Amino acid sequence: MSLLTGRRVAATILIAAGLLSPLPANAQAKEHAGVRQALDAMVAAGAPGVLARIDDGHGTWIATSGVADLETRAPVPREARFRIASLTKSMVAAVVLQLVREGRVSLEEKIATRLPGLVEGGDRITVRQLLNHTGGLADYAQAPEFADPARLTKTYTPRRLVAEAERLPRPQRGRFSYSNTGYILLGLLVEKVTGHDLGAELERRIFRPARMTRTYLPLTRPGIRGPHATGYYLPKGADPGVPGSLKPVTRLNPSFAWAAYGVVSDARDVNRFYQALFGGRLVTRELLAQMRTGVGTPQAPVFPRYGLGLESAGLTCGEMWGATGAIPGYQTFAFADATGKRRMTLSVNVHRSDPKVAPMLLAGVDALNRYFCGEPYKPPTK
Numbered sequence: 001m002s003l004l005t006g007r008r009v010a011a012t013i014l015i016a017a018g019l020l021s022p023l024p025a026n027a028q029a030k031e032h033a034g035v036r037q038a039l040d041a042m043v044a045a046g047a048p049g050v051l052a053r054i055d056d057g058h059g060t061w062i063a064t065s066g067v068a069d070l071e072t073r074a075p076v077p078r079e080a081r082f083r084i085a086s087l088t089k090s091m092v093a094a095v096v097l098q099l100v101r102e103g104r105v106s107l108e109e110k111i112a113t114r115l116p117g118l119v120e121g122g123d124r125i126t127v128r129q130l131l132n133h134t135g136g137l138a139d140y141a142q143a144p145e146f147a148d149p150a151r152l153t154k155t156y157t158p159r160r161l162v163a164e165a166e167r168l169p170r171p172q173r174g175r176f177s178y179s180n181t182g183y184i185l186l187g188l189l190v191e192k193v194t195g196h197d198l199g200a201e202l203e204r205r206i207f208r209p210a211r212m213t214r215t216y217l218p219l220t221r222p223g224i225r226g227p228h229a230t231g232y233y234l235p236k237g238a239d240p241g242v243p244g245s246l247k248p249v250t251r252l253n254p255s256f257a258w259a260a261y262g263v264v265s266d267a268r269d270v271n272r273f274y275q276a277l278f279g280g281r282l283v284t285r286e287l288l289a290q291m292r293t294g295v296g297t298p299q300a301p302v303f304p305r306y307g308l309g310l311e312s313a314g315l316t317c318g319e320m321w322g323a324t325g326a327i328p329g330y331q332t333f334a335f336a337d338a339t340g341k342r343r344m345t346l347s348v349n350v351h352r353s354d355p356k357v358a359p360m361l362l363a364g365v366d367a368l369n370r371y372f373c374g375e376p377y378k379p380p381t382k
Helices: 025-044 087-101 127-131 158-166 180-194 198-207 267-278 285-291 355-373
Strands: 049-056 059-066 081-083 264-266 311-315 318-327 330-336 343-348
Touching (some): 025 049, 025 059, 049 267, 049 355, 081 330, 087 127, 087 198, 087 267, 087 318, 127 180, 158 180, 180 198, 264 267, 267 330, 267 343, 330 355, 343 355
Antiparallel strands (some): 049 059, 049 343, 311 318, 318 330
16 A cells, blocks of 8 residues: 555645755765665664665665664665565556557546446446546455454455455545555456456566566565565554564565555666656656646645656655555655656665654655755644
């Protein structure tokens, strides 16, 4: 799921938006020092460890803070892989838009045209509404079935996930309401139209063209291939300030996430994805413009708009597009400038949704702001 879920407390962080301006080259050294300071602040606020990677015209800059494992105290690997959570949606959306470009799918077609009878009212819900979370579908991840990460051991089929959502109350159609269910339907749509598994289509259409050699969509494989930090979660009601309150959850059956938030990657590959996407190598300029045409969210002005698989971050120098993600074990921020020439990805090896997590998330936004805008993040005063 994304950090855009209603349970997220980062919406309390407000910003003042201005006009986008590039960071002067002579400010690079100072800006990177500020990013490192923000990473340390994330750890001080409760993150076990954090990794940041910046790729731009000046090269690659990688920094870590904290630890990869609370018991061994090993450092966070500089090439750590992690569950990227809802950044998966950007990639699935790009596949759907490629099918639109090929004339095999229409953004305005109803999902029941290809997947009849799967959801009530599917003859009124468009592909576009699934992409921007305005289809009025409940989010299956909010079902009690998925409340305890320690229980995520069994295999779920995509249709079972949709069925779980259909048991929940629905939000109003036509208004933004974050729903992982919509992306499960989009994954099924891709498979229906292409006749291939979603993982194969992601590999052929996204991972390979963008040179994402460390990225894959697991189905039921519980572990993470390659170097990685231990992922942690905070059980409901636990106090994050109490030693031992964070529990490891690196290994789980990821079938519950699939097309909504299941991909595993690393910061290098995530930055390569947004470089390829925003550089026009994965979808046409016209369709990319639609991806970045967003509807308003309740989290404005921190993350003010959600487009077609992309969300915006409202920084002090303007909006940046990318995505945030949260899944048991990991939280991710990844954004790029309009051209994709400047990219930054942050990975944190914990997923928390308690009220005390706000300073940690604020420090993550501060890291983004220090890089893209060259100054600390400034929440407005009231």
